[in-house]
Amino acid sequence: MNTFLKMALLFGFSLHAVAHEAALEKVSVAKDVPSIERGAETLMGACHSCHSMKYIKYRDLIKFGMDKKKVNEWSGGQSLDLPLLAQMSENDAVLAFGKAPPDLSVMTKARDGGPRYVYSYLIGYYQTKDGLPGNHIYPETKMPDPLGIIGVTDEKQLSEIHGKARDIVSFLAWAADPREEERLRLGYYVLAYLFVLTVLLYFVKNQIWARLDRIS
Amino acid sequence: MGNEMVSDGDRRDFLIKLTSVVGGAGVAATCVPFVASMNPSSDVLAKAETEVDLADITPGAMRTVAWQGKPVFILRRTPEQIQSVSASNGVLDPQPDNARVQNPEWLVVIGVCTHMGCVPNKEGPGWTCHCHGSQYDDSGRVVHGPAPKNLEVPPYKFLADNKLVIGRA
Amino acid sequence: MFANVINWIDQRFPLTSFVKHELTGYPTPRNLSYWWNFGFLAGLVLVLQVATGIFLAMHYKADAATAFDSIQHIMRDVNYGWLLRYMHAVGASAFFFVIFVHMARTLYYGSYRAPRELLWWTGQGLLLLLMATAFMGYLLPWGQMSFWGATVITNLFRATPFIGDDVVIWLRGDFTVGDATLTRFFALHYLFPFLIIGAVVIHLVALHTVKSSNPSGIDLAHKDNIPFHPYFTAKDFYGLGIFLIVYSVFVFFMPDSLIEPANNIPANPMQTPNHIVPEWYFLPFYAILRSVPNMVGGVVAMGLSVMMFAFMPFLDRSRIPGGAHYRPIFKLQFYLFMIDMLVLGWVGYVPQTSSTTIIGQIATLCYFGSFFLIPFISRVEERWLIKRGLPQEVMTLIDKEKKEIAERKLKNSQRKGGKA
CATH class of the missing domain: 1.20.5 (Single alpha-helices involved in coiled-coils or other helix-helix interfaces)
Structure with a gap:
């Protein structure tokens, strides 16, 4: 929700709006190139087949400081001026999942709670009683558990998945606001x-x- | 009302002048992003280079490609054409042909008439601009007015024998 | 040389006398507090909005298929596009904040009273123009909130008697909010600021005719007025510095705090977001709309709630000057009204439940009630205050006014008598 209003409401008299956010996991968004590059790599593997990021071009990734070789690999040798479009067409995705996978370019800005929402969603998968995958944050989701967190109990493996989710969120946060650094400076x-x-x-x-x- | 101004001496004048200068600088600096926003945006700048594959241009043929939205003539010249343009230095804007090409076989010029910006047509040897009748030879040099200058040579570079990039020197 | 140029101009255009009359010689009460800075600030925000808006319009595309993309293009590719857009978006909120303070000051100090009624009404017109401009501008990013906000607000016109549905379709140029709506909203969003500039000129002409009110509410003696320039230019610029600091904190460090997340999702006519809310500056009025169970009644109530301010010169007949300054009951009422506005804003923001509906209805009653109570309260209060004893200066003023009114009445009757 609208952060400024929330602050005003906090000072005022509502607890309603805050209750929703309390359910979200905390995450510290990384701003460094290696984390964001790792996030991009995970995303290219786990998300990019269905989700596009049409406002980001491969060239932008190199300009940001990512490894040129890796970016070339991700682009599959296409022109670097092309945007990061999904490998699957939207129609096929609708046929497969019953819903068009949303574009991820501004995802961290498009949900209440921002990066915290996306992070909580990514690690929010669990096995329901019927043995089906469910999600705490977005129960109506059609997306299968992308990071394979369901059923993982090993601490080390869990924290590895949490780290991956954090990297993805860091990459998405950068993608949603690539001019942030310039703006703050x-x-x-x-x-x-x-x-x-x-x-x-x-x-x-x-x-x-x-x-x-x-x-x- | 109608109070006479009372001077507070130099200190006041200095403070007001200083503040005016600082404030004026701020206003001027504020104009920078506004002016800059009208310059080509980063996606336009990314298209500032055009790659051309020369493989299928036969000797004597010309290809027009778009570079930064402008037509660029790429003429593959035959030995006879090269010989005839090397013989003279042009007429109105003298320049030797070898100063206008990197490889004599390939002439690369911006196809915009230096008179009023029309696009000349390839006619016979050289080009003719139908807007006002300027004529250019096969080196893109003006041989008949009113155009004052030769056709401009864009920055370009051969990436390979048959691959050219326009916009990168 | 400079003097010669000025002289040349003066023979053809009243430059020197204009500057003297409106700035260096314009009499301004010396006791104006910082609450009187906000008119100047509103003018400045207007300039900022027009400037950023014109430059944004050079990159924006008013087409349903490309509008959302063009905003992202501005944010990512255009040089300093992000700055222009954030300045414009934050500027809209800043504009309303400044105007609301400006209005609250007028209400608190009773600056709307004679002879400043026309000044107040031109301000009311400016508020309506500003609201219309902001509303149309909000559609342009073509996000989910843009789309559904415009859908809801254009639907309000269904309350028009007999031809409601036709009016809505006419407004939209389509059966739903669509491409035609977007394009016309863009055209009007570009036009309205210039109407606002025109209305501001009228507002200023009215101001310079009746001059500024002041915290005491008493027209000051000649010696207590000082020229606007340099005294109030200096004070206004200092206030501007403070304002720009706050504005910049928002523009550079929390620009998204005023943008609803759902507006970063492209408009989808097939799906309404679960919770649609207007921008914060419309919340109290939106709450009033929702509090009335009947559709037409709600629209009328909302329209009235904005227009109620225009009736203030008629409602407040108290002769005690200085607005709330010398009037304890009016002051209490003013603060209760402010609290009521906050309650309405909150009710407008949260999803509607049965309890918020009841709170909203009570707050709506209080909202209108406080306007209707003013005539009675101001009379009773005036009697009580006079009985209790007022400061000498105020008593003199009331006596003077009484005398003036009596004289005017006498003159009028004499003139009428003469004619007859």
């Missing part, structure tokens, strides 16, 4: 500048208004 300069300017304006205002005391 510019933001600090702008704020520093505005702070100086405002202090100056404050002194100017005081000096100009001080004339009034002298006159009257």
